[in-house]
Amino acid sequence: MSLKNWRFQTVLWNTKNLGGSVKNRMQSATPTITLRLNVRISVGLLAMFLLKAWRSTAFGVYGYLNFTKSGFLGHSKNFNPEDMSTRIDGKNCIVTGANSGIGYATAHGLASRGATVYIVCRNKERGEAALSEIQSTTGNQNVHLEICDLSSVNDIQSFSSRFKAKEIPIHVLVNNAGLLENSRVTTSEGYELNFAVNVLGTYGITELMLPLLEKSQPDARVITVSSGGMYTAPLTTDLQFKGEKFDGVEQYARNKRVQVALTEKWAEKYSNKGIGFYTMHPGWAETPGVTKSLPSFSKSLEGKLRTSEEGADTVIWLALQPKEKLVSGGFYFDRAEVPKHLAFAATKSSHDAIDSIVATLDSFGNFSI
Structure with missing residues (x-):
């Protein structure tokens, strides 16, 4: 064997043995990877997450069983037809946001029972169309159009001054005008738009109409159209949703909760x-x-939603009932007083903040009489 071949074989033998040795060591010392994941969750944040989840779930189930068309049809089996047969000829009613939807159905229902109805609309063209249709279908010519943008404090004050000049009593004020704007929009007066219409507008027109409502006592009443969505929200003093990323649906729910607390x-x-x-x-x-x-x-509830007339049914019912049958400050659904809070939703104590909210609203519009 030549020296050259011997050297090659020797190197080859050493390499094989070295490989085996490394392999053995690797097999005998298989690496172990230990992964430690430290997750720190604030107890307060976890509790809030679970509470919100419960509110949404409970509201969804309760709503699906009661708020749909089938819920109305089920509840209507207990309605007394005579409750809606009352005539209210000669009574003056104001309905805001009455050019379509529940507001239109309310105005139409009151006009068909003989009331003098003032429909308050932001858009003159749509308001005139609604006015003409209500007059022609009910045969009641005592239906009048008032133009007012409920998102504007100046407009509300101007409308109030014009209406007070009529020196007529108001028997029924229906605060129906409402808005759900998904994006943050600020009015020319500097207010978040949902809040401006749903809360500030509702508060302002009610406060400013009080002298005319007093003229029709003891029969005067104010009916505010809220939403079942308020079940998902406690009362908060963050009226314009400044503290976090804007959520139009949640802001709407908060606004509707304010309406319920304001009514109390x-x-x-x-x-x-x-x-x-x-x-x-x-x-x-x-x-x-x-x-x-x-x-x-x-779209998801297509065919299962109520009609505007079914939605307006309780508004009209509240306008017609003798006051001794009703609870002032109460919250009504399908012609019956219902709870204002879901079980275990932790929203009841939040109503303690209403005095602070009223003070803020007064500072925005100087509405208190």
Whole structure:
């Protein structure tokens, strides 16, 4: 064997043995990877997450069983038809946001029972179309159009001044105008748009109409159209949703919760003025506003939503009933007083914040009389 071949074999033998040795060592010392994942979750944040989840779930189940068309049909079996046969000739009613949807159905229902109805609309063209249709279908010519943008404090004050000049009593004020805008929009006066219409507008027109409502005591009443969505939200002093990323649906729910708490406050504050204050919610109705603001919701429940007339049923019922049958400050649904809070939703104590909210609203519009 030549020296050259011997050297090659030796190197080859050493390499093989070295490989085996390394292999053995690797097999005998298989690496172990230990992964430690430290997750720190605030107990408060976890509790809030679970609470919100419960509110949404409970609301969804409760709503599906009660707020749909089938819920209305089921509840209507207990309705007394005579409750809706009352005539209210000679009574003056104001309905805001009355050019379509529940507002239109309410105005139409009141006009068909003989009331003098003032429909308050932002858009003159749509308001005139609604006015003409209500007059022609009910045969009641005592239906009038008032133009007012409920998102504007200046407009509300101007409308109030014009209407007070009529020196007529108001028997029924229906705060129906509402808005669900998914994006943050700020009005020319600097207010978040949902809040401006749903809360500030509702508060302002009610406070400014109080002298005319007092003229029709003890029969006067204020009916505010809230929403079952308020079940998912506690009362908060963050009225314009400044503290976090904007969520139009949640802001709407918060606004509607404010309306319910405001109604309680009005009932307490003005208990000696002969005015009844009530909130109601119409269930899930198929209206132009719902279709525009919640298209996915509207599509998913296609064929299961209430009509505008079914949504307006309790508003009209509240306008017709003797006040002794009603609870001022109460929350109504399908012609019955219902709870304002879901079980275990932790929203009841939040109503303690209403005094602070009222003070803020007064500072925005100087509405208190």
